[in-house]
Amino acid sequence: MNSSLNFNSLIKKMFLKVDWEAVIQHVASVVFQLVLLTIVLLLINWIGKKIIRHIFKTGLRKSKRGISPKKLDTIYTLVLNIFKYILMFFWIYALLSAIGIPVGTLIAGAGIFSLAIGLGAQGFVSDMVNGFFILLEQQISVGDTITVNGIDGQVTYVGIRTTQIQSIDGTLNYIPNRNITVVSNKSRNNMQALMEIPVASSNPFEEITKIINQINENLNLAELQLTVKPYIVGFSNQPDGTLVIQIATYTKPGAQFKAKNVLLERYLTAITDAGIELPK
Incomplete structure (x- = not known):
């Protein structure tokens, strides 16, 4: 009975020692920072998308550069994808920093880097590299009819990680870029x-x-x-x-x-x- 009273007394003393006003102020400050950051990033996202859309849908299409509409659509979706990932990275970085996690130290740590590789970063990098060369070599563009891994259909999206192909029956196929090895493009020649x-x-x-x-x-x-x-x-x-x-x-x-x-x-x-x- 005495041990139970002593334990309760210890908990009470620890509770009273905590500066709850400072804790609440710190939590409120972190929440305010995150809300403000989220609003700013959403505003940047809205403005950035409007600018990118204006550049590709109005500026480049009316220019006399001779860029095909399919290629423009492909680059447009890729730029939007990259823009989205950059904003997401900054939001996560700011979130972890606001709650006190030393992001820079963690990223620099060899153990964390190895863990990231083991958890799938290697596949992510492979998707990005393969996707980059697919676009650089102009193997496919949005709107092309292609065959990849036995899947026939029309390219609807080319991203950093995946390429989307819509089959004739409407099925939307998501293919990781690292799995695209042989592409049969039926939209380039007669x-x-x-x-x-x-x-x-x-x-x-x-x-x-x-x-x-x-x-x-x-x-x-x-x-x-x-x-x-x-x-x-x-x-x-x-x-x-x-x-x-x-x-x-x-x-x-x-x-x-x-x-x-x-x-x-x-x-x-x-x-x-x-x-x-x-x-x-």
């Missing part, structure tokens, strides 16, 4: 559209080729974004034994799918209207 029309050995090949050539001669190349007028490649045997006539053309990047569907429909409709029955 793309081939290959049409195949199944035929039977009893079909009149000369009449079929004549119909195809007539359609090709009357095409509006600009409407279908064709860069080369369609031409008959020849005949080909498929693995199942089917005989097909192959017609090829080249289109602007991304227009090959629509061109293929439109041309194939026109060929088949014209052949059918001529009374030629094709194998199914």
Whole structure:
């Protein structure tokens, strides 16, 4: 009983020795500093984003520097990302400093550096370096249609750590930059559209080729974004034994799918209207 009273008395004395007014003032000062810092950084973030947006969306787009819109969008998202990380770093640094943690000493300590490497900083640095070279070599830009690691889709975002690719079905894929090793970019060169029309050995090949050539001669190349007028490649045997006539053309990047569907429909409709029955 006496030991319990002595312990309570000791706690009471320690409690009374604490300068609670100073503690409250210190806590209030730290909270005030953090609130003020947060407001200032949010204001800088708002102003900085408006300036960056104005530079890229208005200034550079109207300039005569010859920079493509896709490249501008890519650099714009990257600059916004870097700006965000810089502000976040300063906020965390100020937060730790305000509560009395010696950030500079911790960063300089070899033990903390090794711990950071072990916890994933190595992967973060690898993402940054690989992302830098992807942009430097202009491998991809926002809006490009690419294939990476078996994923097909359109690039919607290129950041410091990750690249986002939206698949045809709408799925948004986040790929760490260090995992991007082989990029198949389908938006840089003219793309081939290959049409195949199944035929039977009893079909009149000369009449079929004549119909195809007539359609090709009357095409509006600009409407279908064709860069080369369609031409008959020849005949080909498929693995199942089917005989097909192959017609090829080249289109602007991304227009090959629509061109293929439109041309194939026109060929088949014209052949059918001529009374030629094709194998199914």
